[in-house]
Amino acid sequence: MQKEPTTLSFDALVIGGGIAGGEAALNLASNGYKVIIIEKRLSLGGKMIMLSKVFPTLDCSACITTPKVSEISRHPNITIFTESDLTSVEKRGEHDFVAKVTRRPRYVVAEDCTACQLCEEACPVIVKDQFQYNLVGRKAAYIPFSIASPKVAAIDIENCTLCGACEKVCPPGCIDFTQEPRDYVITAKTAIVATGFKLYDPSNVPRYNYGEAKNVITSMQMERLLAPTRPFHTILRSSDGKVPDKIAYVLCAGSRDDSLGNPICSQICCMYSIKQAQLLMGALPMADITIYYIDIRAYGKGYEEFYEQAAGMGVRFVKGKIGRISEKENGNLTLRYEDLASGKLKEADHDLVVLSVGVKPNSEPAGLFTTHKLELDSLQFVKQSDPLLSPAKTTIEGVFVAGTATGPKDIPDSILSAGSASTEAICYLNQ
């Protein structure tokens, strides 16, 4: 039997626990406001926590995200709901929001779990690891990833065979298959939408052969290959274990392309590809790395220099968008493109191809608001009511927006927009 929903009260409701939502929550909490973060996934940190290093400073992403995330999770003014679905937000009046939230069960008593990973060892079920972007497998009883926050095991109940092996080995006995979804009613005085973006799914483009050709991967998969918490502790082709020595980057894979349903520039792909190329040159000094581009857009502080640094290191930049990728018998790939410098059609062979996938909008928040309309722009990003002077304001008064929910942004810009959203929220709270 479903119990009556628990009612909780906060000053601010932050939707999304990525780096923008976390930053906004932290700013509010440090100013004395009570904040709740609703996160859909098992861990805070969003996409940033999965990255290898960040441009243009080449800081280790894990090393700067983890302290931030633990600051967020240890803050006395912040309550975090992970593995939770926000189902609706109602605005009853100014400073009066009511949200309905369902917490999905982890089947693990979070308070008791020590993250000892014995359940992982015992679990006989192996499925694809979504946190490693399917490069490797994981168990059905698992810690999401090594720097997850909270670092607590979870049971993937859809794949679990209910064999009970994890239950038997768990030292504190914290595995609990009787857990059920729990409903909450949350009241708050303001809300911040920080629902982030989605990655372009390149399997929509048959010409790229993604999902068919084994050695065509996405840039996010390459991030995982390069990250300190990476699955193989080296760069290799997960199909056959070969260490690649001729790597290609395909820029604008799902960006600036009407025919692929995303006409705009994703703003981050040039830079993260240049970053990955530099990291690869460090990891595989003998490898040739070629970046196929339409235009290199290195527009931020220190970005142009970062691009020149990559070129200076020997990364080849070829102007020409890749039209077709075909797989050869040995798993290598043939890339067909027009070399814009000579105006000639060319073909090039590579042993690993990275698709620099673009940013797609996450339009889910629009459906959450029931009494007022959270408008989206023509591209399905959250609409800013005053993009120039109050970029954090949405079409609902008292609801603010942070990070890539409004459009593609790099990390510094996401953090800045989180600062803007939290400041606007504080102003609104003090009205």
Add this chain to the structure above:
Amino acid sequence: MSRINPKFGKELKKYGATEFGSCYNCGTCTAVCSLSTGEDSFPRSMVRLSETGNEEEIAASLKPWLCYYCGECSTNCPQTANPGELMMSLRRWLMAKYDWTGLSGYLYKSLTATIIAMVLVAIGVVVFAAYEKFDMEVIMHSGHMFEMLAIAGVFAVILIPNIARMWYFTIIKPGKNVSFMKYIKSLGEFLIHMFTQKRALGCDDNQKRWFEHFILVIGYLTLLFTTVFLDWFGSESIFVIVLGYVVSAVIFVVTFDFVLGRVKKNKEVSKHSQPSDWFFVIWLLLMGVTAFAVRLFIDLDILENNKWLYLFHLAVLAQWALIIVPFGKWTHFLYRSFAMYFAKLTVV
């Protein structure tokens, strides 16, 4: 030194290309084109030349003829610049450029002019028939004579000089050095492409369209041969009569499918129809239908009471022979074959 000529883009719009200005030069079109090669890379190069308005280089280029419009470039263009339709428009522009009379360009750009020309020809046919007091025997004899004279005249006065101009623009003016022997040796290429359109098979998933087009060409040439040289309408030979029925039916079936495709617009190649495309395919269809019906009426012995049918057929024929063949889309049959020939000449 060539200069930027933005007016050319406006001129080209009248030939059907409206979106190529949004190209941002990524080369996707060239990379997805299955006919593009390292030596002949297109369509992006042609988009670029069109944007800069480099008429001279476009006139010297055979690339528009090397494209058989599968439409992959347009489907995959990130900027929806429609490079496939640009290539088509360049072919129209080139046909006008090659035409020494200048009439082709006029008819391509103006639907009104085309309609007026078509109506005038039809009136001419009716006036001629009235002058002959609608004497069926005389009219049919004259119709047959007209066919022969039109073919000879159009070739001698319009088409051969135009092909000479094409040769001048693409080989002589750009200063390409071709030995006499090369002209002889490459003739095979010319004949193969004229009668098989082999290159169109290189387009992705094009077998059906190629086959339809192939039997249409063969059917058309056979019908021409049957009516003009075997005198189908006057023939007593059962072989000739049946042959005529078969080929006119073939023309009808294939052109009907082509018209249907242009109405449904379900393929890239049939999405953008200019008046010249409609006239070409509909008149071809009408030729097949009316020729079939005329012979049928002869065989049923009811033509004498239905003279209008033959007059209609003759009007369609005259419009075809005097407008569409010399100044319309028909010429692509010749230019494509010669383009393959000329391209072969310059391969080292």
